[in-house]
Amino acid sequence: xxxxxxxxxxxxxxxxxxxxxxxxxxxxxxxxxxxxxxxxxxxxxxxxxxxxxxxxxxxxxxxxxxxxxxxxxxxxxxxxxxxxxxxxxxxxxxxxxxxxxxxxxxxxxxxxxxxxxxxxxxxxxxxxxxxxxxxxxxxxxxxxxxxxxxxxxxxxxxxxxxxxxx
Amino acid sequence: xxxxxxxxxxxxxxxxxxxxxxxxxxxxxxxxxxxxxxxxxxxxxxxxxxxxxxxxxxxxxxxxxxxxxxxxxxxxxxxxxxxxxxxxxxxxxxxxxxxxxxxxxxxxxxxxxxxxxxxxxxxxxxxxxxxxxxxxxxxxxxxxxxxxxxxxxxxxxxxxxxxxxxxxxxxxxxxxxxxxxxxxxxxxxxxxxxxxxxxxxxxxxxxxxxxxxxxxxxxxxxxxxxxxxxxxxxxxxxxxxxxxxxxxxxxxxxxxxxxxxxxxxxxxxxxxxxxxxxxxxxxxxxxxxxxxxxxxxxxxxxxxxxxxxxxxxxxxxxxxxxxxxxxxxxxxxxxxxxxxxxxxxxxxxxxxxxxxxxxxxxxxxxxxxxxxxxxxxxxxxxxxxxxxxxxxxxxxxxxxxxxxxxxxxx
Numbered sequence: 156x157x158x159x160x161x162x163x164x165x166x167x168x169x170x171x172x173x174x175x176x177x178x179x180x181x182x183x184x185x186x187x188x189x190x191x192x193x194x195x196x197x198x199x200x201x202x203x204x205x206x207x208x209x210x211x212x213x214x215x216x217x218x219x220x221x222x223x224x225x226x227x228x229x230x231x232x233x234x235x236x237x238x239x240x241x242x243x244x245x246x247x248x249x250x251x252x253x254x255x256x257x258x259x260x261x262x263x264x265x266x267x268x269x270x271x272x273x274x275x276x277x278x279x280x281x282x283x284x285x286x287x288x289x290x291x292x293x294x295x296x297x298x299x300x301x302x303x304x305x306x307x308x309x310x311x312x313x314x315x316x317x318x319x320x321x
Numbered sequence: 322x323x324x325x326x327x328x329x330x331x332x333x334x335x336x337x338x339x340x341x342x343x344x345x346x347x348x349x350x351x352x353x354x355x356x357x358x359x360x361x362x363x364x365x366x367x368x369x370x371x372x373x374x375x376x377x378x379x380x381x382x383x384x385x386x387x388x389x390x391x392x393x394x395x396x397x398x399x400x401x402x403x404x405x406x407x408x409x410x411x412x413x414x415x416x417x418x419x420x421x422x423x424x425x426x427x428x429x430x431x432x433x434x435x436x437x438x439x440x441x442x443x444x445x446x447x448x449x450x451x452x453x454x455x456x457x458x459x460x461x462x463x464x465x466x467x468x469x470x471x472x473x474x475x476x477x478x479x480x481x482x483x484x485x486x487x488x489x490x491x492x493x494x495x496x497x498x499x500x501x502x503x504x505x506x507x508x509x510x511x512x513x514x515x516x517x518x519x520x521x522x523x524x525x526x527x528x529x530x531x532x533x534x535x536x537x538x539x540x541x542x543x544x545x546x547x548x549x550x551x552x553x554x555x556x557x558x559x560x561x562x563x564x565x566x567x568x569x570x571x572x573x574x575x576x577x578x579x580x581x582x583x584x585x586x587x588x589x590x591x592x593x594x595x596x597x598x599x600x601x602x603x604x605x606x607x608x609x610x611x612x613x614x615x616x617x618x619x620x621x622x623x624x625x626x627x628x629x630x631x632x633x634x635x636x637x638x639x640x641x642x643x644x645x646x647x648x649x650x651x652x653x654x655x656x657x658x659x660x661x662x663x664x665x666x667x668x669x670x671x672x673x674x675x676x677x678x679x680x681x682x683x684x685x686x687x688x689x690x691x692x693x694x695x696x697x698x699x700x701x702x703x704x705x706x707x708x709x710x711x712x713x714x715x716x717x718x719x720x721x722x723x724x725x726x727x728x729x730x731x
Contacts, residue, residue: 156456157463173382209385210470213429218456260335261386261429296367 159215160223162203166315167211169232175297176240176288176304180231181206183284183311190312196319212264219273227280228273229318231311233304234285241303243310246283248274284314323351326695329358331702333433335386336709340702341567342695353690354563355683355702356571357709368673373399373477373639373664376673380660381471383677386708389422389462390653392475393544394660394675399477401546402647402664403639410631411479416543417492417623418465418472418480419651420616423542424499425458426654427587427609427616430706431510434606437700438513440520447509454502454613457495461620464488478635486629496621503613514606519700530602530689530701534582536589537657537681542619544651544658551648551659553579556676562684575684576676582688585656585681586705587612602689602704609706640668653678655708679707 159165168184170177184206191198207215211230219225236244251267273279289301300308323346329339336357343352364383368376377395381388393415400407407415428451439447459469465484466472474481484492517525539548559571577583588608591597595615597608641647641664649660656678663672682705690698 157459157469159463159469160456171382173379205468206471208382208388208470210388213385214459214470218452218459220452260333260433294363296363 156218156222159203159205160218160225163201163224163226164203164319165215165225165228166202166204167207167215167228167230168205169207169209169211169230171209171293173296173298174294175290175292175299176233176286176301177291177293178298178300179233179286179288179304179308179311181208182300182305182308183231183315186308186312187315194316196316202319212266212269213261216266216269216273217264219277219279221277223277225277225279227282227318228270229315230270230281230283231315232283232285233288233291234283235288235291236285238287239303240287240289240301241307242287243307243314244285244287245314246285248281251283282318284311284318286311328699331355331699333436334703334705334707334709335384336707338702338707338709339570340690340698341570342690342698344695348694348696350691350693350695350698353687353698354567354571355686355690355707356567357573357679357683358570365673365675368670371670373403373662373668373670376660376662376670377475377477378471380675383675384708386426387422387653387655388471389418389466389475390651390658391660391675391677392472393419394649394651394653394658395662396475396477397544397546397649397651398647398660398662399639399649399664400647401649402641402645402662403477403637404641405478405635405637405639407479407635408632410483410628411633411635413623413627414465414480414483414633415475417620417627418462418475419544419653420542420620420623421458421461421465423654424613424616424620425455425462426706427613428454428458428506430609430654431506434703437519437703438510443509450502450506454499454506457499457502460495461492464492476634477639478637480633483629483631483633484627489624489627489629493621493624496617496624500614500617500621503617506613507610510610511607514603514610517603525603525697525700526693528601529693529697530605530704531600531692532584532685532689534584534685534688535578536592537578537583537585538590538593538652539650539657540652541590541594542616542652544649546648546650549578549650549657549659551661554659554676555580573680573683574676576681582684583681584685584705585678586654587656589656590652602701605704638668640664640666642666643671646672646674655679655706656681677708679705679709682707 168180172178380391463469467474559568591608643665
């Protein structure tokens with residue numbers, strides 16, 4: 156199986172860097188990679204740091220099964236919860252919606268459903284670090300994060316480190 | 322009198338689309354329209370002015386399913402524009418990662434259509450096999466590409482890194498395993514497709530999905546820009562092709578080759594390179610199944626040919642004349658995928674255009690569903706494994722902060 160499925164902890168930066176604040180997950184992953192040398196907790200073979208873009212459900216979550224040694228997944232993503240732009244929130248599988256899935260394709264896999272399933276079936280701990288977005292520009296292209304969301308990147312990095320050191 | 326049947330969304334394929342079917346009193350489709358309803362993203366425009374190196378990075382975000390296919394088409398187009406020739410081992414590795422992408426994508430499609438064709442009693446075993454194949458294929462993308470989802474090793478001028486001897490051995494060993502699984506998959510699926518029988522016992526019409534359009538394929542496993550004359554490709558807007566009420570809803574162009582619509586994908590490749598003459602929707606599923614074996618065999622050949630100490634990346638400068646539109650052709654899982662790029666003397670993009678595989682197939686699907694009962698249209702659509710575009714997912718809470726929902730930006 157792919158190397159990233161052989162890790163104990165996976166850090167997934169989700170979202171599309173082309174659509175404004177949807178690039179938040181990517182920005183955090185970038186920062187984590189840059190800090191690898193300085194922070195020993197990040198520089199471990201047991202941890203996978205991945206720019207998962209829009210492919211996390213398709214290329215990672217749907218491939219997890221009883222053979223996968225993953226114990227914990229930290230997902231970093233932009234959210235729209237009506238909070239103040241840049242506000243961070245931690246979500247656990249129980250906070251996620253029970254979506255009655257109306258149809259399934261590889262672009263449209265029910266992320267919440269998959270997260271719950273791998274949590275319940277394989278006992279994998281999942282935490283989502285969500286950042287309230289200001290500008291989700293899709294379908295228009297914008298390569299910049301809003302000021303508020305950009306300012307949240309360092310705090311999100313700290314939240315990831317807290318999760319790692321738990 | 323007849324009536325119009327709309328099916329929206331169409332299910333178990335990639336992306337957002339709808340079917341608009343004008344049917345007669347017996348329910349037979351007289352006019353069929355398969356339409357992409359995903360908004361135009363405009364990548365071609367925003368890439369202009371950006372450095373050439375940004376193109377593969379950006380186009381990998383076209384879609385959450387085919388980053389590899391788009392990156393390959395993009396780097397090939399820029400290399401053509403800048404007269405860069407990648408080293409042999411770089412090209413071999415690039416072909417290998419493209420093959421692995423298809424080795425992953427085809428079983429995924431077979432999983433998506435399994436509720437139609439795989440009886441309940443076989444389902445678990447079938448899905449287990451699909452998952453084993455996907456894992457192997459994704460392992461290859463991960464190792465060769467440097468990362469599984471947006472492989473950074475696919476570069477203008479070749480591949481950023483070679484693989485180690487031990488990675489080569491591991492991939493070879495896994496390909497052997499895949500070959501076995503592919504054979505099982507073919508032995509299982511092909512008789513079902515040949516019987517044209519759905520899990521509920523319904524027999525699909527023999528001529529379901531027949532059409533008389535052309536086929537485009539340039540290479541059995543990779544892509545070859547010399548095998549196509551791009552000057553014969555003309556793109557029409559939906560307004561030039563559909564009735565106005567339909568055109569208003571469509572968001573893709575209609576490309577023609579030599580004035581004809583053309584099908585792309587596994588069946589087109591099989592017609593061109595393997596003397597495969599079968600027609601209809603089921604023949605596409607059959608060709609896709611057989612292709613699993615073709616792909617894994619070629620992957621093993623590549624590993625035999627590959628020199629793990631060889632150079633993989635050209636050091637020629639990434640600059641063009643600002644005029645030549647380079648052409649990148651890749652035979653992606655869903656077919657002939659082309660990108661075109663012109664690069665100026667400073668290395669910036671001055672022109673970009675992509676005609677992706679499904680753009681070719683959309684108007685063909687529209688026509689291929691005509692003449693059969695509308696209840697069979699969905700099996701024609703899925704046979705093409707269309708990939709329209711991706712959606713952005715968000716998790717949403719209401720203002721009370723309690724009820725959580727999912728929102729999809731289409």
